Amino acid sequence: MSRRDPGDERVGLAHGAGGRAMRDLISSVFLEGVTDPEALALDDGAAIPFGDRFLVLSADAHVVAPVFFPGGDIGRLAVSGVVNDLAMMGACDVLALTSSVIVEEGFPIESLRRIHASMSQACREASTRILTGDTKVMNRGEIDGVVLATSGLGVTDRVVRDAGLVAGDAILVTGTIGDHGLAVLGARNALGLEGELRSDVAPLNGLVRAALVAGGAAVHAMKDPTRGGVTSALTEMAGKAGLAILLDEAALPMSAPARAAAELLGIDPLAVANEGKALLGVDPAALGRVLEALRAHPLGRDAACIGRAVAPSSAFERGAVSLDTGFGTRRLFERDGAPLPRIC
Amino acid sequence: MSRRDPGDERVGLAHGAGGRAMRDLISSVFLEGVTDPEALALDDGAAIPFGDRFLVLSADAHVVAPVFFPGGDIGRLAVSGVVNDLAMMGACDVLALTSSVIVEEGFPIESLRRIHASMSQACREASTRILTGDTKVMNRGEIDGVVLATSGLGVTDRVVRDAGLVAGDAILVTGTIGDHGLAVLGARNALGLEGELRSDVAPLNGLVRAALVAGGAAVHAMKDPTRGGVTSALTEMAGKAGLAILLDEAALPMSAPARAAAELLGIDPLAVANEGKALLGVDPAALGRVLEALRAHPLGRDAACIGRAVAPSSAFERGAVSLDTGFGTRRLFERDGAPLPRIC
Numbered sequence: 001m002s003r004r005d006p007g008d009e010r011v012g013l014a015h016g017a018g019g020r021a022m023r024d025l026i027s028s029v030f031l032e033g034v035t036d037p038e039a040l041a042l043d044d045g046a047a048i049p050f051g052d053r054f055l056v057l058s059a060d061a062h063v064v065a066p067v068f069f070p071g072g073d074i075g076r077l078a079v080s081g082v083v084n085d086l087a088m089m090g091a092c093d094v095l096a097l098t099s100s101v102i103v104e105e106g107f108p109i110e111s112l113r114r115i116h117a118s119m120s121q122a123c124r125e126a127s128t129r130i131l132t133g134d135t136k137v138m139n140r141g142e143i144d145g146v147v148l149a150t151s152g153l154g155v156t157d158r159v160v161r162d163a164g165l166v167a168g169d170a171i172l173v174t175g176t177i178g179d180h181g182l183a184v185l186g187a188r189n190a191l192g193l194e195g196e197l198r199s200d201v202a203p204l205n206g207l208v209r210a211a212l213v214a215g216g217a218a219v220h221a222m223k224d225p226t227r228g229g230v231t232s233a234l235t236e237m238a239g240k241a242g243l244a245i246l247l248d249e250a251a252l253p254m255s256a257p258a259r260a261a262a263e264l265l266g267i268d269p270l271a272v273a274n275e276g277k278a279l280l281g282v283d284p285a286a287l288g289r290v291l292e293a294l295r296a297h298p299l300g301r302d303a304a305c306i307g308r309a310v311a312p313s314s315a316f317e318r319g320a321v322s323l324d325t326g327f328g329t330r331r332l333f334e335r336d337g338a339p340l341p342r343i344c
Numbered sequence: 345m346s347r348r349d350p351g352d353e354r355v356g357l358a359h360g361a362g363g364r365a366m367r368d369l370i371s372s373v374f375l376e377g378v379t380d381p382e383a384l385a386l387d388d389g390a391a392i393p394f395g396d397r398f399l400v401l402s403a404d405a406h407v408v409a410p411v412f413f414p415g416g417d418i419g420r421l422a423v424s425g426v427v428n429d430l431a432m433m434g435a436c437d438v439l440a441l442t443s444s445v446i447v448e449e450g451f452p453i454e455s456l457r458r459i460h461a462s463m464s465q466a467c468r469e470a471s472t473r474i475l476t477g478d479t480k481v482m483n484r485g486e487i488d489g490v491v492l493a494t495s496g497l498g499v500t501d502r503v504v505r506d507a508g509l510v511a512g513d514a515i516l517v518t519g520t521i522g523d524h525g526l527a528v529l530g531a532r533n534a535l536g537l538e539g540e541l542r543s544d545v546a547p548l549n550g551l552v553r554a555a556l557v558a559g560g561a562a563v564h565a566m567k568d569p570t571r572g573g574v575t576s577a578l579t580e581m582a583g584k585a586g587l588a589i590l591l592d593e594a595a596l597p598m599s600a601p602a603r604a605a606a607e608l609l610g611i612d613p614l615a616v617a618n619e620g621k622a623l624l625g626v627d628p629a630a631l632g633r634v635l636e637a638l639r640a641h642p643l644g645r646d647a648a649c650i651g652r653a654v655a656p657s658s659a660f661e662r663g664a665v666s667l668d669t670g671f672g673t674r675r676l677f678e679r680d681g682a683p684l685p686r687i688c
Contacts, residue, residue: 009453016447016481026479029456030445033464039475046475048439048497051395057497059442061480063487095392098403100493101374102446103360109353112373120377131383131390134493135370136405137360139685143407144486149444149478149493153392153401341483 013341018227018273019334023236044085044223045152047159054159058085059151065342067111067145069187071179071198072275074148075115077344079122079130080275081226082152083203088162088222088278091154092209094128100149101133105140115146126203128152154205160212162233163240164221169281169309171245174207174294175200175302176253177230181272181343182261191264196257200276207299208278214293218286224278226344229271231332233279234321238309244316247307247332249325270323271335273343281309357685362571362617363678367580388429388567389496391503398503402429403495409686411455411489413531415523415542416619418492419459421688423466423474424619425570426496427547432506432566432622435498436553438472444493445477449484459490470547472496498549504556506577507584508565513625513653515589518551518638519544519646520597521574525616525687526605535608540601544620551643552622558637562630568622570688573615575676577623578665582653588660591651591676593669614667615679617687625653 014021023042031040038046045058060081067074083094099119103112123129130150179200186193204224212219221241225233230247238245254262254269262269276299282290287305294300312318321332358365367386375384382390389402404425411418427438443463447456467473474494523544530537548568556563565585569577582589598606598613606613620643626634631649638644656662665676 007454011447011451013449013481030460036473057442059444060478061444061446063480063482098401098495100403100405102405103355105357107355110351116373129380134404136407137357138407142488151442151495
């Protein structure tokens with residue numbers, strides 16, 4: 001068996017899928033020579049001590065196709081993506097966003113207007129604004145439509161880490177799972193579920209603020225289950241904390257249209273992107289009041305406790321996420337083999 | 345003559361060229377409904393009062409082709425672009441950068457490594473670091489190679505505006521003009537000038553800091569002449585200040601290879617991108633010490649006073665940039681008709 005020349009390695013779709021292959025690429029290429037602990041943490045964003053507070057930065061690129069999909073569009077996604085990354089670190093005060101637009105020659109200006117209007121609306125919902133940006137045009141055929149790259153600047157007194165899970169923590173999700181990815185795939189495959197199946201894309205800083213006000217330091221860890229879905233996000237949280245996670249399948253909130261689409265498409269709803277949901281690891285003593293605060297918010301009505309963090313054992317390997325189906329327990333694995341390109 | 349349906353308008357290459365067409369697109373689309381004066385200022389970045397200082401944000405997308413060119417590559421460009429936008433507003437302390445990579449399936453991972461190494465080197469030169477980012481993969485044929493979108497966060501006690509020119513100000517450039525754009529076009533057209541003609545791409549926050557230490561509040565305005573070149577940057581500065589600018593052709597610093605390439609390609613070196621130069625508007629009383637400080641820095645050895653800001657008059661229209669050729673004076677116009685796509 002001949003070894004492949006490392007100089008011949010190529011980027012594959014799995015490198016963009018949000019799972020292990022992507023983390024491997026980031027570690028082996030983009031973290032080469034990096035020693036800064038904040039960069040090495042690979043959290044949703046990066047926190048910078050400033051005076052007696054923390055500035056938090058986040059960045060996202062969005063390549064979703066189609067650009068307009070049921071429940072949202074690339075503009076709403078680009079704003080929500082960076083706002084949610086900040087919120088996951090506790091930075092619910094979003095000072096400003098930046099927006100870079102890379103667009104194909106020939107793209108309809110009317111579509112840019114719609115995208116801009118949608119970004120403005122999402123900014124209003126997040127109580128923030130886009131303060132600066134850049135516009136680049138590529139020749140026809142050199143880029144498919146439009147790509148948006150946004151960044152966000154937030155501020156917080158306390159940074160919440162995705163690595164902060166503690167054994168015994170309750171795992172909460174703020175609402176139904178799978179809606180975004182299934183809505184985009186449904187639109188792409190013309191499933192005819194439009195109107196019922198809608199992306200959940202939304203800025204979550206208001207919802208997260210409510211949870212943090214209610215739970216304070218009892219909120220140990222947060223992460224939004226975007227690419228790779230709940231399985232990927234929880235695998236990362238469990239791995240970083242050196243714990244395992246056990247989920248209760250019966251507790252997973254799902255909408256009926258999402259359930260139907262997942263079956264039609266043969267897609268695991270735990271492995272597909274959400275763009276308006278958060279996962280929280282919460283001290284069980286605070287579970288009741290955090291759940292109540294989440295459910296009182298319009299974006300958290302379907303919030304649920306879906307499992308718990310457990311110490312690794314012979315039954316639960318360190319970093320493992322398992323699902324109790326009611327008929328037994330099976331381990332969930334990130335699916336690097338079947339990427340869903342351009343889902344966000 | 346039938347009027348065109350505004351719904352049929354399409355993005356054209358001129359919309360990405362850094363001149364009037366781009367500013368029109370930004371104003372008519374991306375500033376629709378925007379009331380925030382900081383966003384409406386359309387400066388190189390955006391300043392946010394924070395405590396007794398200012399946080400400054402900048403964002404850039406880079407689509408240059410080829411990705412590797414004489415004197416630099418897209419990685420060095422992506423770091424320098426955002427650092428320089430911060431420096432132009434006086435924020436020479438760059439707290440952190442973000443980096444989003446959008447890459448085509450099949451792109452060589454070895455090229456990503458080279459780009460990352462180049463970004464790391466540019467960060468070291470700028471005394472900053474990349475703290476967070478994102479990676480997206482698009483299908484083969486959906487994006488040509490790689491696009492980088494970076495953002496930067498800086499801090500300053502005093503914000504310098506590109507609108508701050510005062511009548512009588514000396515106009516300084518920190519070195520030779522045209523090198524970046526001509527080097528990229530030279531490489532693209534295989535002019536055979538490689539090795540001689542090199543991009544100037546470099547982070548300028550160290551150089552600008554030296555100028556600000558020397559000149560203090562006498563540095564009234566700064567802007568980096570990227571897309572659209574010196575003509576475009578000065579046209580914007582003059583227009584915002586309600587002044588005119590008169591340049592002395594004999595004083596314009598240019599390298600011999602750039603001069604040769606400009607002639608061969610038939611390109612006006614005043615209209616082509618620089619990626620390691622700044623334009624400064626300086627109170628004439630401080631001209632000597634600012635020029636001395638610039639020339640003492642390795643990136644400012646060829647700094648020169650190239651003209652002055654004048655009050656508008658019958659000879660010099662408000663917002664006009666004119667060139668004294670020694671044989672007469674002619675007005676310089678931004679060239680929206682002949683965009684140079686993917687120069688940065």
